[in-house]
Amino acid sequence: MEFKLSNKNLRITFFVLLAIALAFFIASQIYRPALAQNPTPTDDEVNRIAHQLYCPVCENTPLDVCPTEACRQWRDLIRQQLSQGWTEDQIKQYFIDQYGVRVVGEPPATGLNWLIYVLPPLIILAGAFILFRALRAWTKSSKASAATGSEIEAPKDEYVARLEEELKKRK
């Protein structure tokens, strides 16, 4: 009995192979082996972010050096968030949402906080402008007085001469 590979047989074989491949693909997606989780963040990685945050219940104490139990909990939270793949910005935003803007060393430039960023440069510029004008005015007045110096001295000498003459007469 002769078996001939007709076009029909080829098509069937192709579809069977395709179905097997598809089945393998689906199975591999369903029974995907457990992948390695993000490695546990090191203390340095945690402290790099903690250093930029401040303890919400202490006075001006960065989170990385704060010895309280509460700060330890917050550092653990940062470690946990890092291991879950959170970015630095996401972690900072979480802390702002939970504990307010006072936990960040640099307040976000929103609302009245803009003043903190805008006012100092403006004041420095205004000061420089005033100083420039004052220096220019002083330079001009000193030049003017130098130019008219001889004219001023002449009447003074005349006055002194008259004064001395009067004194001589009285002697």
Next chain:
Amino acid sequence: MNEIKETAPRRGVPIWAQIIVWTLLVALLVLVAVGLNRAQQGQVQKGDKINQLTLTLFSGYEYNGANQVKLSDLSGKVVVVNFWASWCKPCEQEAADLEKAWELYKGDGKVVFIGVDYVDTEPEARAYLKKFGITFSNGPDLGTKISQMFRIKGVPETYFIDQNGVLQYVQIGPFTSVADIQSIIDPLLK
């Protein structure tokens, strides 16, 4: 007179610039004054009307099934607002007493207890609530907005608000017994 006219006119700062500078200066001083005044006000005082208080609640600690509680919705009830934190050791002294007091009053619905978890992490907060068997509504003080509104000095602090939303009593530090809590709530119910 001719000599005076001949001298160059003195050039000062233009008037518009002076107005702008003085306006900015006054605005800055007002801002600083308002900030200082607010900082010196201290805690909210007995007799103050507490208008706005909205607390998002932990799941499992909702108020009547809602995940948010507003003081405006609690008109006609005595409201006990307790600030606490899981890292706060003195808070642990009063936690069980607060729950016992809540058990006493929750039946008639005339008193509402609200726990405000001050700068805390949720897992530790939940562990604390579980440890002391707390069942009344509790939620985190997101952004420390509520504690700033009450201008609290620390935890624990407990505020008793009457049926008209007026603050009637402030407890600084922990309660030492259920009777202490009752002695404040009962007169407010009369």
